[in-house]
Amino acid sequence: MPLVSNYRGKAMPFKLLKTIVISTAVIATVVLSGCASKPQINNATRYAAAPNYYTVRTGDTLSGVAARYGLSYISVAEMNDIAAPYRIYVGQSLRLKKGSAPRTTNTQAMTQVAPIQRQKIDLPTNQPAKTVAPVTAPTAVATSSSSSLRWVKPTNGAIISRFDSAPNVKGIRYSGNVGDPIFAAADGQVVYAADGLKEYGNLVLVKHVNGYITAYAHNSKMLVKSGQNVTAGQKIAEMGSTGTTRTMLEFQVRLDGKPIDPAKILPIN
Secondary structure, eight states: OOOOOOSSTTOOSSOBTTOOBOOOOOOOHHHHHTOOOOOOBSOHHHHHTOOSEEEOOTTOOHHHHHHHTTBOHHHHHHHTTOOTTTOOOTTOEEEOOTTOOOOOOOOSOGGGSOOOOOOOOOOOOSSOOOOOOOOOOOOOOEEOTTTOOEEOOSOSSOEEEOOBTTTTBOEEEEEOOTTOEEEOSSSEEEEEEEOOSGGGOEEEEEEOGGGEEEEEEEESEEOOOTTOEEOTTOEEEEOBOTTSSSOEEEEEEEETTEEEOGGGTSOOO
């Protein structure tokens, strides 16, 4: 049975750090090559009225979306390379028809993008409040020609592990001390700030324009809430060891649901 995923409470939006966290839907190679088999259609009338793409909403399940448009959920999963247990997440774009052209991304500024649905997630209250000294964010920035986003490093810590799909390291891991500042890598909106996936501890997810999502795991403290807008270089959390055995930040980047090497977009220095 497909599993539900949204941004409320402790539910995990996608398996971003387990495959991210977190395996989210990626665009399958067979779909891009045009060699995938035809989808299994259970209701031709509903399928005829189906859009080429469907954007996942809160409360949706893969089987529910498929049934709504007369499709087998297995066919929808295959078209979008969604592996069992078939998790989908709010805001995800699902391909429903094989012949549809790839969906284009919006290249306008964040203020011109329709806001995603916001959910309120209260921060943990069992930690005493304390005064935090001003923190200087990294000054080195890079602009990606494909995204028009200004990127900064999420931490000043040393790299202890780089992106490598072979051992399933889907991002960069940085060392540091408990309480070291964690910065938003680019302008965006927080879509998750909770500890719903215990092995990754306190996790913050930020959605950006042009299909980018960044993840910041193992924080000792989260300073933002779901629905909050953030800017590049803004302090959003503090480094910790929640969900792991050492103090570190695990930083990951997804583009249209597919994990990419953060080193390709972050500043070198």
